[in-house]
Amino acid sequence: MEIQLQQLVPIPLKEKFSQRPSNIWNTGIAFRAGDWIKIVAPSGTGKTTLMNILYKVRHDYEGSVKWDNRDLKSITGDDLAKLRQQNVSVIFQDLRLFENLTARENIELNRVLQKPFYEAATIDDMAGLLGISHILEQRAGVCSYGEQQRIAIIRALVQPFEWLIMDEPFSHLDNANTHKAADLIATECKKRKAGFVLTDLDEDSLFPYTHVYSL
Template identity: 60%
Template sequence: MDIQLSAVVPVPLREKVLQQQSGVWNSEVTFQQGRFIKIKAPSGTGKTTLVHYLYHIRYDYTGEIRVDGRPWQSYTPDQLAAIRQRRVSVIFQDLRLFDQLTARENVELKRVMLPEPYYPAEKIAEFAARLGVTHVLDQSGATLSYGERQRIAIIRALMQPFEWLLMDEPFSHLDDANADRAATLIAEECRKRNAGFVLTDLDHDTRFDYNETYQL
């Protein structure tokens, strides 16, 4: 599953984008499945906007984004739902956990969204132990620190099948040790599935062996 961007320009950032050089905006770019891709940019240049475009939950751009050679707009709602269930997973910057549910229930929602879950329930405990959040699994989302929420969101994203993992500053509230553990788990899961990822970040992250790095 390749993702192609052709002359994509965010409408809200149009004036700024057209005045600067970007490796992504207003360019011809192909993200090939299985590649580890870094999108580096300061705040306010559209990192979150790009992730939302790639996940097709925002459409305020000119140009075209093609998935498997087809523009996003050509997919029906059912086809889009199937892609998000089986082919593209995401870690949003704002994480989007349900505060009224426990951490485990937040993860379980994603794990059981298919008739045949990708992983058994035991995998939640395994990943939680690896990322140091076993002790919060049965606490409500509202009680978690931001770093704990971030690790739960990472585990949740890994519970479904995917060919692409979209990550918007996934380690922003983690210390180096926890970020290293999370990166190791993500890389293992991507390689096991022959999946690629697109990661946005503010700085020079060195936790992955990136195949491509773009300045936004």
């Protein structure tokens, strides 16, 4: 599955971005199946906006986004649900956990969206790898932000995907936990031959990126 961006620019930021160079905005670019893409940009340049456009949370843009030559704006209803359940998984910057559900319940919601990709025990295995086994039965709302970030990472990994969209997924993790999470993500992407698009403030060497772009 290929992602194609053509002359994409968010309408609220159009004037701001019209005069500045970018590898992404106001250009033509394609992310090939299996690519590991890093997008580096300072705050306020549209990283979260781009991620929300790719996942069709935002619609206020000019240009086009295509998933396998199909314009994203034409993908609606059951087709959009299928795309999100089978082809694309996401780690939002604001996480979007259900605070009154436990960590396990938040993850389980994604695991059982369709025919489960993994057995329920995989939640415990991944939680052990990321050091959050002890909070699985706690309400997500009482967990620290770093713990919530790891819950969101596992939630994204227990469902099927060809592309993983990640908006600053390690922003509240220390170096050791960042590397553990990155290793788990790399393992899962290699297993599925999946691609990802990851945004962050700075460059890093966490993954062998296929391409690194400036926003």
